[in-house]
Amino acid sequence: MNNEFIQRCFLALALTTIVSAQLLADVVETKNGARIVGTITKIDGGNVSIKTDYAGDLTIKQSEVAGFTTDGPIAVRLASGTVLQGKVSTEGGSLKINGADGELSTKVERVVASWTSGGEDPQVTAMKKEIADRERKWTYEATVDVTGKSGNRSQLGTAGAVRAVLAGQRDKLQFYTAYDRQVTDGAKSADQFKAGTDYANNYSGRNSWYVRDEGGFDRIKDISLYNVAAFGLGYDFVKEPAHLFTGRAGLSFRYEGYNNPLTPAVKSAGLDFGLQNEITFATSKLVNSLTFVPSFNDFGNFRIAHASYYEVPLASPAWKLRFGLSNDYNSKPGKGVDKMDTAYFTSLVLNWR
Helix, strand or coil: CHHHHHHHHHHHHHHHHHHHHHHCCEEEEECCCCEEEEEEEEEECCEEEEEECCCEEEEEEHHHEEEEECCCCEEEEECCCCEEEEEEEEECCEEEEEECCEEEEECHHHEEEEEECCCCCHHHHHHHHHHHHHCCEEEEEEEEEEEEECCCCCEEEEEEEEEEEEECCCEEEEEEEEEEEEEECCEEEEEEEEEEEEEEEEEECCEEEEEEEEEEEECCCCEEEEEEEEEEEEEEEEEECCEEEEEEEEEEEEEEEECCCCCCCEEEEEEEEEEEEEEECCCCEEEEEEEEEEECCCCCCEEEEEEEEEEEECCCCCEEEEEEEEEEEECCCCCCCCCEEEEEEEEEEEEEC
16 A cells, blocks of 8 residues: 555656646647647747757747747747747747737747847847958968078078968958078079069959059069059859859059160060969868969060969967979070979968967
């Protein structure tokens, strides 16, 4: 008898616990008659998300929901834009929202979003994120490359570059400068300096316009001063978060002055073509760039600049190693200078904001 009494008490206690748990939980009722008990985490994008103890997180199409009830107040935004906070119950096919300002009746399909009471409207959160994404932010990059060799031949090379980028959602401004000096067996084999700026404005979808200018000198190639200024239009053939492939076409003005008086200076308007392909992997990045600048005065007089590199992070994400090569081709170089100049490099890169 005592055992039977204990069993009945235990059963009653278990039933009471189950009923109490359901009373203290949210309930989603579907049109096919199912009742899902748990905690409604959000309503967004035509879906109702509910967290259950027995099946984890579930997502139910809002079009299949007949009604729902909450055990505590939540925030609800209706299709009209009205935002209410209160407990929600279902009566006769209508939703009843009981808040501090009274009761309001509506339909399930009129609910656009819901979130935790006292929390921030997801629409406001999304707007803040969009504004933050559009804000321009400065980022900086510095690279250094030092090489040396002794024995049958002696060689010492130093190269460094600095880049500052102000980027927003729709435009990008870059300032950069670099210097490369190489000494082989006591003679200079590289002595080059450049500085430039590049601005691109993504005015519509994949379309953009750009303006750029670069100048400097290359004493090994006998160039005392060069400058290329260009502007034109760009188009993103691929525009994804991890892959950007952009083409450019425009007009340019090219100047090259030589130390050797026997080499005529280049002063000519021309065309400007460019390709930029950047692929970001999980922990690394591959970048390829190519520019082609022919002159109107002589289309056989042109310059091609190419650079490719692969970048991998070190222990600290701010520090990276960059492996690559660059090519500089001048169809009509100075006297005694080769047309093609190729450089291979391994650089230490530091990025910061």
